Amino acid sequence: MLGQGAAGIDDCVSDVRRAVVHVRRLAALRGLEKQCLASGGSSAGAHLALLAAMTDPGVAAVVALNPAGLDLLAFPPEVRRSIEQRAGIAAGRAIDYSLIEFVRPGSPPMLIQHGTADEVEPIDHVRRFRDAMVLAGNECTLLEYDHAEHAFHYPGNGRHFDDVIDATVRFLLDRIAAT
Template sequence: MTSLKILLTTFLIAFSFTVKGQANFVPDSTLIYKTTAQGNLKMHVFKPSNYKASDQRPVIVFFFGGGWVGGHPKQFYQQARYFADHGFLAISAAYRVRGKHKTTPFESVTDAKSAIRFLRAQADTLGIDPNKIIASGASAGGHIAACTGVIKGFDETDENLDISSIPNAMLLFNPVIDTTEKGYGIEKVGEDRKTELSPNDHVEEGIPPTLIFHGTADQTVPFENVERFTKLMTEAGNTCELIPFEGKGHGFFNGSFFRKQKADTIFNKTMDLSIKFLEKLSIKGVE
């Protein structure tokens, strides 16, 4: 009986921890940031415990991966909660993808730019510092995040273009950074448009400070692509740090909530390095 009680107690503690942990990765609210012909696009918002709409907090917006075809904002719920717990307003945003909306990477990039512009335009009502907006994402989501800081044009024409869609910093996880035959996605953007959305082909001075996490054994997005991007950024006088993860493949950074794995060792490392990188830029969460 004693052994049974111990087992039951252990199970209840584990169950309680799991439920509590997973419940913690539920957005505090959602809001529509854009209306398109294919439907409304939402931001899934995670707020610090002491958040007030009168705050001036840094904000980070994550874009999920999925090859511009699929994916879900849930991929970055755990990261968003981490940043919210560190004093940021944190958002995981939806955007148009081919599987659901019958669109192309070009619309995906436009949506990412709309998301940045929306946050800056609504800074006063959302408690945001408009000069501390961070774009983040993974794979195709990392690509559209990078495009907000690198690629000119592709803005939604009916928006107030006097409000910038360029973020103040970028955190990128195994991002698609070259859409030519040297990288990933040429079949989705088209041979005749292969460089239009290829960040490696548009690096110039003045791009926001960037931190990249990438696995050296990535078979989807070649590690060489981000090495080249880092070199081009540095040569142009921009800040760009590349953190390689030796022997890791695509999607190595995902946390236990999204991948249902046991350990969060890599997740914790990427989050800690992200916070330290932003602190060097004087971007810190509000206590």
């Protein structure tokens, strides 16, 4: 995590990839099959889970809560530069981490839960990402929470916690049942 041992986003991506490999190894030792493994995260963690799943599929599904970085090039240049600086991305290299640039057929099913008033990643970026994923033939479900801001899903941050947990469980159980 940035500020906790990671110098930049590349360190974070490497950590996530190592974690996926480690979890796959542990799952195999315990007799769990790949179709039972899912990943997910919130905000920057959701970005990392999605990036890992889209570039090196190792999980059967991804749950992303208010993901950041879906369409970095849609931000005005000054905002993009600020994001690059805060995330440890080399100047002018936001395209290398903008998830919409990684959309290809064959990504694992994704559930994105996002607030319509998210101040970090605008809902129109999320809708554009979802549409690109579906157009590429991938399953990408977007659940929108009206007037919810970033981090809306945490206990105590509003009325959505139970709905987010219920939707996540249904999504994951449906994926496991389909295998």
